[in-house]
Amino acid sequence: MIIVETISGGVNCTTEEYEGDVDTYRGDIQCIKCKKKAWFVRSYKTEKIDRMACFGAKHKDGCNASTILFSSDDEQSHEENAQSEDIRVDLDKIGSQSIYISEPNNKHGDEESDWTASKKDKAIGNASGFPLNKSLRQLLTNLCKNPEYGDKGQTINIVADSGVSMIKGLLSDHIVPLNNIKREHAGSRKIFWGTINNLNLKDGSLWLNYGNYNTEPSIILDQELRFDLLRNFKLKDVSELDGSDVIIVGNVGFSPRGKATIKTGFTKYMSFRRRKRED
Numbered sequence: 001m002i003i004v005e006t007i008s009g010g011v012n013c014t015t016e017e018y019e020g021d022v023d024t025y026r027g028d029i030q031c032i033k034c035k036k037k038a039w040f041v042r043s044y045k046t047e048k049i050d051r052m053a054c055f056g057a058k059h060k061d062g063c064n065a066s067t068i069l070f071s072s073d074d075e076q077s078h079e080e081n082a083q084s085e086d087i088r089v090d091l092d093k094i095g096s097q098s099i100y101i102s103e104p105n106n107k108h109g110d111e112e113s114d115w116t117a118s119k120k121d122k123a124i125g126n127a128s129g130f131p132l133n134k135s136l137r138q139l140l141t142n143l144c145k146n147p148e149y150g151d152k153g154q155t156i157n158i159v160a161d162s163g164v165s166m167i168k169g170l171l172s173d174h175i176v177p178l179n180n181i182k183r184e185h186a187g188s189r190k191i192f193w194g195t196i197n198n199l200n201l202k203d204g205s206l207w208l209n210y211g212n213y214n215t216e217p218s219i220i221l222d223q224e225l226r227f228d229l230l231r232n233f234k235l236k237d238v239s240e241l242d243g244s245d246v247i248i249v250g251n252v253g254f255s256p257r258g259k260a261t262i263k264t265g266f267t268k269y270m271s272f273r274r275r276k277r278e279d
């Protein structure tokens with residue numbers, strides 16, 4: 001997709017126009033046909049590949065504006081037959097390698113070779129239960145494939161380094177989609193998840209935005225967490241997260257104007273399901 005439209009005014013926007021005025025268009029673009037939120041994908045060039053810039057979106061089924069395939073970096077999943085087994089997410093066991101592995105024999109240091117090999121999306125099987133000791137990443141994958149995933153009566157227990165439970169109880173009581181954050185979610189720790197459609201830097205902090213960053217929810221990482229993010233998730237640039245799905249264990253607060261902002265203490269309380277362009 002190389003043309004999108006603004007959500008605010010329905011005005012067409014090309015990739016060139018977007019790059020020329022990112023601040024105006026950020027968080028305000030959608031697919032012209034199916035009206036799903038879109039994100040910008042930079043052009044890149046390597047010895048072998050020359051790709052022009054484009055826009056990505058999670059198009060509605062059947063939308064023919066989708067011209068470029070994106071796939072998620074899901075790991076080969078471990079099918080389990082435990083439909084309602086309890087989840088124990090042990091944060092100490094979540095390494096960055098569970099999210100993203102860079103190619104070990106990267107000869108050129110180019111952007112392209114940083115992506116993991118494309119893996120086939122796993123079909124949603126009747127046996128995609130959730131066993132013990134799986135990471136937040138796997139929870140995110142399940143939620144992305146089935147937003148009602150958490151409604152099967154599972155329980156969750158997220159244990160911090162100290163052995164103290166950070167979140168314990170029914171999964172459905174603790175997961176909150178980014179597009180469904182409400183005032184009553186403030187004041188207690190929750191597991192937020194959804195798509196990051198754009199990012200921006202503000203006073204050294206990184207904002208991961210669901211949409212319009214003035215009105216719609218954002219995850220805010222201060223400078224220190226931002227550097228941790230780049231290091232721990234092996235990112236060259238935060239823009240690699242455009243279009244990713246995110247899951248984060250944290251707290252939400254509201255600005256006087258009612259905008260929700262989510263914060264957390266460590267990057268280990270976050271995970272991403274990245275979107276890569278299929279070549």
Ligand SMILES: [Zn+2]
Nearest residue numbers: 031034059063
């Ligand atoms: Zn579309």
